[in-house]
Amino acid sequence: MSALSPAAAQQRTVFDVMDNRGALLGWEAVGRLDLPGGFCTGALIGRDLVLTAAHCVYDTETGQPRPAQGMMFRAGYHRGSEIVARRVARWVAPEAYEAIMRGGGSPTTGAAVATDVALLKLESAVSSAEADPFRVHEDSADGTRVSVVSYGRGREEVLSREPDCQMTRRYRGDILGFDCDVTFGSSGAPVFVREDGRLRILSVISSGTASGESYGPSLPRLVSELSGRLMRAESRPKVTAGAKRVIVGGGREASGARFVRP
Structure with a gap:
């Protein structure tokens, strides 16, 4: 495993x-x-839906999910204030990622990186006057220009953008490789591509290396799965006394990408 120095990345x-x-x-x-x-960094893809990395909402040392309580999404955060703040009501991660964590697997393996996505349901919607959600991009070819927008360590009080990097290749398991230089706090950051003049989210940052490479999962199938799970959870009848209840939610005590090669 090769760690990425935040100072080196900024240089x-x-x-x-x-x-x-x-x-x-x-x-x-x-x-x-x-x-x-x-x-971590996250982005709205719906009025009350935030996209980020799954390892941001897990305790990756113990493999345990943590309650959504205590998580706060601060859209447009800038030096202690934000455009709007919303608490997280619940979250879901891909079943494959959950299985890896339950089984004591490492969040830095290729299988984990390929499913390192979480969808967060906010307690209340964000209005269009406050922020417009981004759409998820379907697919891109190697060499496509991308940009990463994040709150990285050392610049965590202001949003910053790496405007000129590329998608370098697609790895087995639908892992996307980029030459974007990321650091701790960039976990979950949206990787943007421009389509017909509009910005779309191609991936989210999962991991990176000291040589300036970074990785993230392909999103369309995973986001569809997670959206469906949230919708089904909300449509279930309320649990009555004596019934077994499963709570989906999580968090993590330390943030930042896991910097390894998938």
Whole structure:
């Protein structure tokens, strides 16, 4: 495993730091996901749905999911304030990722990276006047230009963008490789591609290496699965006394990408 030094990443890569409110125009739906003991980056893909990495909502040392209580999504966070803040009501991760964690597997394996996505349901919707959600992109070819927008360590108080990197290849298991330089706090950050003049989310940051490579899962199938699970959970009848209840929710005490090669 090769760790990525935050300082080294900032020296090698030029970031567009959005150091004033005006610079956030168009990026309001990207926010900081504050967790007990740390933070990740997330993005709205619905009025009350946030996309991030699954390892952000798991305690990756114990493999245990944590309650959604205590998680806060802060859209357009900037130096202590945000455009809108919403608490997380519940979250879901892919069943394959859950199985890896239950079985004591590592979140840094290829199988984990391929399913390292979580969908968070907010307690209440974000209005269109506050932030417009992004859509998920279906597919892209090797060499497609992408950008990553995140709250990385050392710049966690302001949103920053690496504007000029590429999707380098697609690995087995639908893992996407990028030459984007990421650091702790970039976990769950949206990887954007431009389609017909509009920004779409191609992937989320799962892991990276000291050489400036990063990885994330292909999203369409996973997001469809997670959306369906949330909808089914909300349509279930309320649990009565004597019935067994399964609670889906989680968190993690330390945030940041796991920097290994899938």
